[in-house]
């Protein structure tokens with residue numbers, strides 16, 4: 164339907180719904196390219212969000228967008244590795260990121276998302292993005308010539324228009340739900356229970372920022388993510404079929420953690436400083452991620468599982484890829500899904516996501532620590548798996564990808 168633009172309505176090249184890491188990264192790339200971009204974020208920041216351990220492979224994106232110096236300003240603890248501990252044998256396998264294929268990504272950061280999300284969104288604004296916050300997008304109407312966006316700040320409702328819309332609404336999956344294309348991922352039907360603590364034991368020196376993953380009975384596992392200062396994020400994940408959380412979730416969390424002697428040792432002096440939160444049914448995807456005037460980025464398109472901390476990396480990678488699709492479409496004055504661009508976006512994004520999925524499958528098959536300890540004695544395998552655990556899933560030089568191991 165051809166509907167003329169209303170001159171009384173504020174118009175942007177691109178409107179991004181959602182100011183998480185995916186939306187902020189996409190907005191920053193587009194604003195740096197000279198486009199008029201608005202981000203609509205419904206929550207006031209700072210606010211809690213899950214997803215606190217970053218991956219080294221995201222750092223080059225943050226360097227490109229200019230965000231890296233803020234991340235590396237001393238506010239966040241540096242993460243040089245990931246250690247996996249088996250509850251049965253007490254065996255540990257360690258992935259030190261400096262040993263990956265790409266020697267330029269030796270570390271990442273552990274971040275309290277209330278600070279990180281505020282920082283990355285503020286950076287997008289500094290690069291020229293117009294921010295509407297707290298403003299919720301309620302409706303999007305797609306015309307042949309543009310998109311109308313209806314948004315509410317809680318008191319009044321306003322209309323905006325744009326050429327293209329990015330759905331970066333996270334697991335809310337605004338468009339996926341509207342179009343009924345969001346599909347739960349039944350082979351990753353997990354529940355997560357988590358809280359923040361003080362007094363959790365830390366590893367010494369450079370290893371203070373390592374993420375610790377504790378394997379537990381019934382394919383459950385725990386994470387320990389230390390932040391700068393006293394606070395540590397601790398959570399557990401299990402299949403929904405074995406989840407037995409009752410009224411006292413705090414006790415359930417502690418009892419589960421005590422299933423691993425090594426994790427119990429980390430938690431000996433711990434005191435909980437936040438509510439316990441439960442999230443379930445978070446794994447999902449969607450068949451079509453791009454339409455003529457819309458594109459999905461980050462969790463709004465796909466989210467797998469927290470085990471390898473892939474979420475923020477996939478979101479920022481898709482934010483970057485989506486910005487390229489938009490810039491290409493504008494250059495050729497065509498639609499986002501024209502000339503095979505939409506299909507290519509999806510293919511590029513899912514190439515790395517599929518590799519994460521394969522690694523996740525390997526983890527849930529069991530005996531991950533024992534298997535990895537054996538595998539990592541081979542130099543090639545050590546480099547390949549370390550790269551994968553660092554999130555370098557779009558690096559075609561990894562022989563694990565060339566040989567379809569991942």
Ligand SMILES: Cc1cc2nc3c(=O)[nH]c(=O)nc-3n(C[C@H](O)[C@H](O)[C@H](O)COP(=O)(O)OP(=O)(O)OC[C@H]3O[C@@H](n4cnc5c(N)ncnc54)[C@H](O)[C@@H]3O)c2cc1C
Nearest residue numbers: 181183184185205214215216300333355461462469474475
């Ligand atoms: C248990 C668990 C543990 C995890 N641990 C990790 C981890 O350690 N590391 C990691 O990288 N990832 C982790 N993740 C994943 C991580 O949380 C997400 O992948 C990441 O936050 C996705 O970023 P995003 O920008 O796509 O979405 P989000 O960060 O969810 O941002 C979406 C934003 O959109 C806003 N929004 C939604 N609807 C609207 C609307 N209608 N109008 C305006 N604004 C709207 C929301 O308020 C939100 O701020 C974990 C996930 C789970 C479930």
